[in-house]
Amino acid sequence: MKKNLIMDKNYLSYWLRQIRKTMSLIAPMRLKNADIVFKQVDNIHEIELDCPASLPSPKEFLLPQKEYMFRFSKNSVDVLKDCTKRLIFGVRSCDISAIDLMDRFFGEKFVDEYYMSRRENTVFISIVCNNPDPTCFCIGLGTGPFLKSNFDIQLTDLGDRYLVETGSKQGADLIRGYSHLFSRPKKSDYDDQYEVILSSQSKFEKRISLENTRQKILNEKINDLFWDWIARRCFECGGCVYACPVCTCFNVVDRMEQEGDGYRFRIWDACMFKGFTRMAGNVWPAEKKGSRIKQRYFHKLLYYPDHFGRFGCVGCGRCTITCPGHVDMATIAHRIDVGDRRRR
Amino acid sequence: MNKIATICPYCGCGCGLYLHVENNTIVGVSPVRNHLVNKGSLCVKSWNCFEFVHHPDRLKYPLIKEKNGAFRRASWDEALRLVAARLLEIRKSSGPDSISIVSSAKSTNEENYVMMKFARAVIGTNNIDHCARLCHSSTVGGLADSFGSGAMTNSINEIVHAKLLFVIGSNTTEQHPMIGMHMLDAVDRGAVLIVADPRKTQIAGLAQFHLRHRPGTDVALLNGIMNVIIDDRLVDIPFVKRRTEKFDSFRALITKYPPEAVERITGVSAQDIKKVARLYATEKKAMLFYSMGITQHTTGVDNVCACANLTMLTGHIGLPMTGLNPLRGQNNVQGACDMGALPNVYSGYQEIRDPKSRKKFEMAWKVKLPRDPGLTLMEMFNGVLKGDTKALYIMGENPAVSNPDVTHTVNALKKLDFLVVQDIFLSDTAEYAHVVLPAATFAEKDGTFTNTERRVQKISAAIEPVGESKPDWEIICALSREMGYDLNYRATHEIMEEIALLTPIYRGILHHRLEGDSGLQWPCPSATHPGTPFLHRKKFAKGFGTFMPVDYVPPAEMPDSEFPFILTTGRTCFHYHTRTMSRRTSTLERECPECLIEINPSDADSLQIKHMNVVRVSSRRGVLTGRVYITENTPGGVVFMPFHFGEAPVNMLTNPALDPSAKIPEYKVCAVRIELIK
Incomplete structure (x- = not known):
């Protein structure tokens, strides 16, 4: 299945245009206000690959913030599963790593059909990231800036051409029938790819070791006062969870339209909310903000590795961008790691 | 999936966000990263601001109340004809001033302007007001007396560069979270944060000084601070001499408030008052913020004037990173005031008493306009019970919950001859209406909102209006045509053009200048003007800033043995x-x-x-x-x-x-x- 090819950059738009005839093409686009967002592509030439990370992550195409599940009336149910075929182009390695985690979460034991329906109809072309943002720290986690496996297609920008690595059947399907666009890579192409990866790795400003943080949490008791101190700056916006490409929590809501008629949807939820674990009789198991933050970080740094063998964080830095109080993964992990738990 | 950039419909911060649209349905929201206010962050309300748009409770068609008290579905034609006929009838029998209009701080500038024109030109009354009466009318009045302009003097972007932030009566991190974010950034860069609030709010927990004064003793606290500043000779004498008036009578009054006496009134230690006074007076880049804790008192105007006095005394106004910054509550409460949805002014605070501005509007609108200021919000409801107000037209407000002493308000709503409510949901107020008109939400219309820092920003329709609902401006225009006055606009940018023509502070603000950008801050007097980040540079809006001597008066109702x-x-x-x-x-x-x-x-x-x-x-x-x-x-x-x-x-x-x-x-x-x- 694994196959490596070379494509002239000039052929990219032709290739994408052909693929677009069979599926919806989604890619990072630069808006008038200079923001980068993933959206449906109208003009292929407007796709931006040399850009900062998108906000939000491409998770919204697999688990949308609000997803209608089914409509119901007294004697019928109409399941609203999304089966749109999508190609998501220009995704970063960290986001692909996050999708790999989501696949495991939604596919383990109980299979989430809504997620799987979208997932099976979506194919990703990721790109070896050569312009990490100041907020990025995937390099310490092995989730970027490039991937060795678990991708559909991975592109490396070699100046005038792309090294195209195919890693899955869906990826191979995209290449089939376009052999005239591709040639076989030479040894120098691999050398060039190595240079790109080296140059990318040297550009990271943040060096965060979640493993060190994990060890510190396991071996040194972190006082709850630390979490309460972090909590003073938490706005309870839920932004860290909403923006996180790994977080999967949702709430299920039924809405009645008329007598007996209605619909069910799910909507992103967050463990940072007090009501997330509320029980009957007005009992909040995690009433203090600090205990919820602690739970979230324990989940990502301890329980995820126990269960999936990987951290529940891919180092994309989006919580750093979106947290209004600057109490994000990078900040908290760094503070625990270097032992800066002073009250300021 | 498409992503439409627009502005959050909740508070006055005016955060930029994208609505994610699939098949004419909003499925998500995300923050605008390159927005001057929110910089990629949102609060919990903004992150969830799209869900109510598709709620089944949305009003999807007009409703008319039957004799038995139940609502029935009606066509737009029938509903508008009924409203027009009843309003014309009441105007004929009881005069135009028997009709009152409540406009909305949730609606766009364009809609508030059209509503204001409808009240004055079509109905012929100045009885128009909105919920700013309940939040910042004391700011508008108090700062008009002190400075000549009642708006936030400086900009949100300056906060991070300030060296001292004095926040009084504002729960900023919860009620204006994105402004709270800028404040935290400033603190991280070493700014001193002082919070005066009886409650220990989140921002108070982050402050170096938290002054927990007793509710309603703000004037005493501020006068005490100013007493220390005068005693310690920390007054900015050149500023006071060159730019202000009536300092002497003010100084005479302030001598009555030594910190020890203030400690007895407020419960804040004299020591803290002295420290805070010295810090505020000696730091050049000091910004003062306030919100409902200052304004919602029987001494609201006094409180605002005391804040204004403090900024003038120390010369902390008319420069970047200084100023007096009232934080406005609603997404467009600043705009609704700017548009003249107030009983005494036209758009841009042009007095209706001034014959010159009245003449200007009469010429533009080709109609004779009423001369006397109209009723304020609370006076309208009192007027109903007195029998003077017969009909009320309420757009996007819910006085049956928001007015003080709501029992009184509900009695008034029940007594009305005719009540029209125009809203997105059947609110508690709409239950009492004779006709309910379904309006479109922020996600279904174009227009502009003006945020707390006077920034006029464009909003864009992401989806088609739900059901038969229509944007407020279209409803008002259709109604006025039914009533025989041709209010006719094809799109909101045409309304904005008319606003710009008639409103000096909005003269340069046109839709095409706002697209894909973070908007413009008024005053913007010409089509090439870049907007004004801070007010009162070199000269106050009214010329000299006026020291208004204000004495401490206790709240109207104090605890006693019966109500402790x-x-x-x-x-x-x-x-x-x-x-x-x-x-x-x-x-x-x-x-x-x-x-x-x-x-x-x-x-x-x-x-x-x-x-x-x-x-x-x-x-x-x-x-x-x-x-x-x-x-x-x-x-x-x-x-x-x-x-x-x-x-x-x-x-x-x-x-x-x-x-x-x-x-x-x-x-x-x-x-x-x-x-x-x-």
Whole structure:
């Protein structure tokens, strides 16, 4: 299945245009206000690959913030599963790593059909990231800036051409029938790819070791006062969870339209909310903000590795961008790691 | 999936966000990263601001109330014809001033302008007001007296560069979260944060100085601070001499407020007052912020003037990173005021008493306009009970929950000959209407919002209006045509052109200049002007800044043996005002489903109340029940309740006593009794 090819950059738009005839093409686009967002592509030439990370992550195409599940009336149910075929182009390695985690979460034991329906109809072309943002720290986690496996297609920008690595059947399907666009890579192409990866790795400003943080949490008791101190700056916006490409929590809501008629949807939820674990009789198991933050970080740094063998964080830095109080993964992990738990 | 950039419909911060649209349905929201206000962040309300748009409760067609009191579906034609006929009839029998209009701080500038024109040109009355009366009318009035312009003087972007932030009466991190974010950034860069608030709010927990004065003693506290500044010779004498007037009478008054005397009134130690006074006066880049804690008192205007005096005394105004910054509550409350949805001014605060501006509007609108200022919001409802007001047209407001002493308001609504309510949901107020008109939400229309820092920003329709609902401006235009006045615009940018033509401070603000950008801050006097980040540079709007000597007057109702607690009201970060939108948002409603009465542990002990017990809270005006939430954050002798809940309408308890000039009610202080229900 694994196959490596070379494509002239000039052929990219032709290739994408052909693929677009069979599926919806989604890619990072630069808006008038200079923001980068993933959206449906109208003009292929407007796709931006040399850009900062998108906000939000491409998770919204697999688990949308609000997803209608089914409509119901007294004697019928109409399941609203999304089966749109999508190609998501220009995704970063960290986001692909996050999708790999989501696949495991939604596919383990109980299979989430809504997620799987979208997932099976979506194919990703990721790109070896050569312009990490100041907020990025995937390099310490092995989730970027490039991937060795678990991708559909991975592109490396070699100046005038792309090294195209195919890693899955869906990826191979995209290449089939376009052999005239591709040639076989030479040894120098691999050398060039190595240079790109080296140059990318040297550009990271943040060096965060979640493993060190994990060890510190396991071996040194972190006082709850630390979490309460972090909590003073938490706005309870839920932004860290909403923006996180790994977080999967949702709430299920039924809405009645008329007598007996209605619909069910799910909507992103967050463990940072007090009501997330509320029980009957007005009992909040995690009433203090600090205990919820602690739970979230324990989940990502301890329980995820126990269960999936990987951290529940891919180092994309989006919580750093979106947290209004600057109490994000990078900040908290760094503070625990270097032992800066002073009250300021 | 498409992503439409627009502005959040909740608070006055004016954050940029994208609505994610698939098949004419909004499925998500995300922050704009390159936005000057929110910089990639959003608060919990913004992150969930799209859910109510598709709620099944949305009004999808006009409703007419039958004789038996039930609503029936009607066509637009029938509903508009009925409204027009009834309004014309009442105008003929009782005169135009028997009709009052309540405009909306949730609607766009264009819609408020059209509504203001409808009241004045079509109905022929100046009886138009909106909820700014209940939040910042004291700012508009007080700062007009002191500076000549009642708006936030400086910009949100300056906060991070300030060296001192003095926040009084504002729960910034919860009610203006993105401004709170800028404040935290400033603190991280070494700024001193001083918070004056009886409650220990989140931002107070981050402050170097937290002054916990007794509710309603703001004037005394500020006068005490100014007394220290004068005594310590920290007054900016050149500024006071060159730019202000009436300093001498002010100084004479301030001598009555030595810090020791102020300590007895406010409960804040003289030591702290002195420290804060010295810090504020000696730091050049010092910004002063205030919000409802200052304005919602019978002494609201006095409180605002005291703040203004403090900035003038120290010369902390008319420069970047200084100023007096009232934080406006609603997404477009600044704009609704700017557009003249007020009984005494046209758009851009042009006095209706001034014959020159009246003539200008008469020429533009080709109609004779009424000369005398109209009724304010509370006077309208009093007018109904007196029999002077016969008809009320309410656009996007919910006075049946938001007015003080709501029993009085509901009686007035019931007594009206004719009530039209134009809203997105069947609100508590709409239940009393004769005709209900379905309006489109922020996600379904174009237009502009003006945020708290005077920034005019474009909003864009993401989806088609739900059901048969229409944008407010289209409804008003159709109604006015039915009434024989041709209000005719094809799109909102045409309305903006007319606003620019008639309003000097908006002259250069046109839709094409706002596209894909963070907007423009008024005053913007020409089509090439870049906007004004801070006001009163070199000269105050009215020429000289005026020191208004204000004395401390206690709140209208103080606790006594019968009603021993002070009740103070406010909001939580999960709901917005009367909850018409936020209760229909699953996450927000789940977080905060009921009214919790916050009380200090020592008071709870003495009343033998336990956490989550149900208590009866009564005042001289009403009674309600609710659960108690025991917290140190509320000081002793005080209880705090949010006003969101129609089920526990705290405004049944509040005191409708008004500030004599701004007519703002005293929401922040009234006396109550608490009893445990066994």
